[in-house]
Amino acid sequence: MYTTIQELIKTATREGRKISYVAKRLEAKELETTEEELTKSMRERFKVMKKSIETGLTQDLQSMSGLTGTEGKKFWKYIPNSITGKPVAEAIARAMAVGNVNASMGRIVAAPTAGASGILPAVILTVGELFKRSEGEMVDSLFTAGAIGKVIAIRASLSGAEGGCQAECGSAAAMAAGAAVELAGGSPHQVGDAVALALKSIMGLVCDPVAGLVEVPCIKRNGILASMAISVADLSLAGIRSVIPADEVIDAMKSVGEMLPNELKETALGGVATTPTAKEIEKNLKEVSPK
């Protein structure tokens, strides 16, 4: 059982392997199964991720509340004109596409949660394609992302209700950034730096869902944090180190989460959730009583 990013980096570096290789071996041991079985299960999840991206980019979805639906598809079409440009714009569109699928009661993989489920698949697919990685390599990178998420879950939290959005979408971005570095051919150290840089960039981000629903601002936040994950992966690959090591940043995020008032932790009692427009939306939704 591992509880720090540092020990994953150390083991992988000592063995001259990727973090995904080490994580897979440790997980197989803990679950008393084979690495082949784990890869098989992870590949199934990757397929669901890819399918959810495709669905969100091609179908005219509408969320249960009617507030969102086609942001991913719309942005995908806009990419040729975008300021951001490929591949980051693609990652943004893909992340929002999964958010759209999630909000319209489609099938997704929680990564690490349903509300943050767009970031990781979008980044892995985009960076994987860019570097012409095989499906197997992309599936492997999910083990790196999963191991990062596990350390965050153990040391801090992955839940918006406990730690705010920094713990939910922020963790997803940190997981995605680490996986992106590995896919791009970066070292285990660089994976750790990307995790630290990602979490430092969103430290303190609040969870303020309008009407308590996983839509506004969540879906667009998935898109923007996918772009941030790629940016910090780039920083790390360029050799720019995080002054504060990943584990210490995770611990800092935990303490910030504890300092955040409950109003900013998924209760819809603060942030954009209490703006006049949000209140109006909430009122309109309430008027539809249960059947």
Next chain:
Amino acid sequence: MNIFDIIGPVMIGPSSSHTAGAARLGKVAMHILGEKLLFAEITLYGSFAKTHKGHGTDLALVAGLLGLQPDDERLRESFKLAKERGVGFKFLQGELKREMHPNSVMFKLKGSSSERVVVGASIGGGRVIVSSIDGFSVNISGEYPTVITLHEDKPGMVGRISTLLATYDINIAQMRVSRSQKGGTALMVVETDSEIPKYVEDAIKEIEGIKRAISIAPL
């Protein structure tokens, strides 16, 4: 916690607590009824009552009652599916009581030969707890193979059931007995480490004093 708790579960959105958890609650309730469901009166409390529409909580609860898994894409069409299968339902809103979890639901289920009242809550990450069956206090997660018995409240019943499980080499993980009144009907929930085959369930039903026994596979 393993890596598939982080990269997973595969589920129908938008919310693990309000959608996936709701579907699981419906499914556990359906298993507790243990026979064909004809009508369900579903009362929503707290956050379930407030945000059920935007989260598809209502659709997920009905889907669960029909036996659908939390990752079944037919979740959003569950009302139509219920109609096709001749299952009726209606939704009510209740006042959240102090001791209740904010995501709570009460099912009043009418089956082909019996009725059951099941109260449960979605406690986060898709995990659920059933806290009461017909007014008997219980604590069922649905994560273990579970046997629920209704039996006469008399000496030796607990021993007979645990001995029988031991005979089939089934280890008990958790066990809880509660009763309506002394000498009346008691309800026992046994969660085990290994699966409970049909013949063991049948053997439990054969024990003298057992009125009803239901076995639930882990969800």
